[in-house]
Amino acid sequence: xxxxxxxxxxxxxxxxxxxxxxxxxxxxxxxxxxxxxxxxxxxxxxxxxxxxxxxxxxxxxxxxxxxxxxxxxxxxxxxxxxxxxxxxxxxxxxxxxxxxxxxxxxxxxxxxxxxxxxxxxxxxxxxxxxxxxxxxxxxxxxxxxxxxxxxxxxxxxxxxxxxxxxxxxxxxxxxxxxxxxxxxxxxxxxxxxxxxxxxxxxxxxx
Amino acid sequence: xxxxxxxxxxxxxxxxxxxxxxxxxxxxxxxxxxxxxxxxxxxxxxxxxxxxxxxxxxxxxxxxxxxxxxxxxxxxxxxxxxxxxxxxxxxxxxxxxxxxxxxxxxxxxxxxxxxxxxxxxxxxxxxxxxxxxxxxxxxxxxxxxxxxxxxxxxxxxxxxxxxxxxxxxxxxxxxxxxxxxxxxxxxxxxxxxxxxxxxxxxxxxx
Numbered sequence: 288x289x290x291x292x293x294x295x296x297x298x299x300x301x302x303x304x305x306x307x308x309x310x311x312x313x314x315x316x317x318x319x320x321x322x323x324x325x326x327x328x329x330x331x332x333x334x335x336x337x338x339x340x341x342x343x344x345x346x347x348x349x350x351x352x353x354x355x356x357x358x359x360x361x362x363x364x365x366x367x368x369x370x371x372x373x374x375x376x377x378x379x380x381x382x383x384x385x386x387x388x389x390x391x392x393x394x395x396x397x398x399x400x401x402x403x404x405x406x407x408x409x410x411x412x413x414x415x416x417x418x419x420x421x422x423x424x425x426x427x428x429x430x431x432x433x434x435x436x437x438x439x440x441x442x443x444x445x446x447x448x449x450x451x452x453x454x455x456x457x458x459x460x461x462x463x464x465x466x467x468x469x470x471x472x473x474x475x476x477x478x479x480x481x482x483x484x485x486x487x488x489x490x491x492x493x
Numbered sequence: 494x495x496x497x498x499x500x501x502x503x504x505x506x507x508x509x510x511x512x513x514x515x516x517x518x519x520x521x522x523x524x525x526x527x528x529x530x531x532x533x534x535x536x537x538x539x540x541x542x543x544x545x546x547x548x549x550x551x552x553x554x555x556x557x558x559x560x561x562x563x564x565x566x567x568x569x570x571x572x573x574x575x576x577x578x579x580x581x582x583x584x585x586x587x588x589x590x591x592x593x594x595x596x597x598x599x600x601x602x603x604x605x606x607x608x609x610x611x612x613x614x615x616x617x618x619x620x621x622x623x624x625x626x627x628x629x630x631x632x633x634x635x636x637x638x639x640x641x642x643x644x645x646x647x648x649x650x651x652x653x654x655x656x657x658x659x660x661x662x663x664x665x666x667x668x669x670x671x672x673x674x675x676x677x678x679x680x681x682x683x684x685x686x687x688x689x690x691x692x693x694x695x696x697x698x699x
Binding site for chain 1: 507509511512533579586597640643664665667671672673685686688693696
């Protein structure tokens with residue numbers, strides 16, 4: 288597989304395939320079809336066959352896909368066949384909720400360090416992790432070799448903190464602040480902004 | 494404009510255009526170009542011109558787009574030129590953080606009711622709203638005519654609660670539970686799952 292040749296729009300769908308397949312697997316299902324995946328994902332079967340064909344021959348004509356095999360392949364492609372450690376910056380309400388959310392470690396993403404600049408929050412324990420002073424951000428992230436950060440600081444602080452994260456070696460940022468980050472092109476950014484999703488839906492409402 | 498003819502992928506980009514334009518406007522910028530928007534959004538200028546042309550002629554060749562005019566048009570298209578009331582179901586850590594987040598009301602989305610089934614949470618005040626017993630869900634949503642709900646209940650409860658929301662007249666659900674909802678096709682669903690975004694980025698990491 289040559290990563291460079293996979294369109295990002297295809298990459299963006301792979302985690303959703305993996306999620307649906309893992310659910311089937313936990314319900315003891317052994318095989319699936321592009322038709323079934325299409326129904327569950329709201330995509331066309333042709334689209335799914337085309338997406339998966341980018342990575343090799345996963346299914347056999349007529350017998351469908353082995354769910355276990357497809358999960359293994361997708362985990363390997365997405366590099367989630369091993370765990371990832373993450374830094375969380377911002378221990379406010381949202382940061383707190385994220386730090387306590389079990390869904391990360393369940394799915395291979397482990398929050399290793401939490402930073403804040405608020406003396407009231409520094410030193411507090413959240414889900415077994417002591418909130419560290421943001422002045423230690425560069426040192427600790429470098430020492431631990433962490434590559435992924437989640438950013439839950441207030442919007443006005445987001446850009447400056449993101450730049451510090453990149454300096455510290457962070458390569459991927461999940462940004463919860465509702466501002467776009469301007470960072471070097473080699474840094475991957477995903478934004479989570481509920482308003483964007485809400486406005487997408489209101490388009491269709493009466 | 495005929496809504497039916499706008500591809501959903503185009504609709505999905507409009508809130509991002511609006512977000513960037515609103516930021517420019519607050520920075521006292523008057524006009525912009527498809528090139529500038531493209532740079533800020535990581536899209537091609539041709540894509541942006543094509544998307545905006547779906548809704549009529551917004552820009553003049555050579556003089557660029559009026560930011561204020563474009564904001565007004567996009568707000569009208571996305572139906573966010575007026576406020577929306579929302580129901581929040583699930584007053585756990587994440588629901589709490591969402592209820593206290595100022596970014597919703599700032600951008601025209603107002604949480605009007607919060608429901609939970611936990612006697613410890615019912616009756617508590619979050620950001621000026623009293624958490625109501627989930628047994629009142631149908632009655633209150635119908636009475637208030639609320640059309641949008643945010644779902645922050647534990648995964649095993651999500652599908653059943655979503656079905657109750659639809660029965661109560663909810664037409665759009667922002668689902669934070671990491672499970673896909675199976676609902677009638679006339680109900681709009683957007684899912685917020687940070688793992689999907691993280692796995693999208695790990696694809697590109699070393």
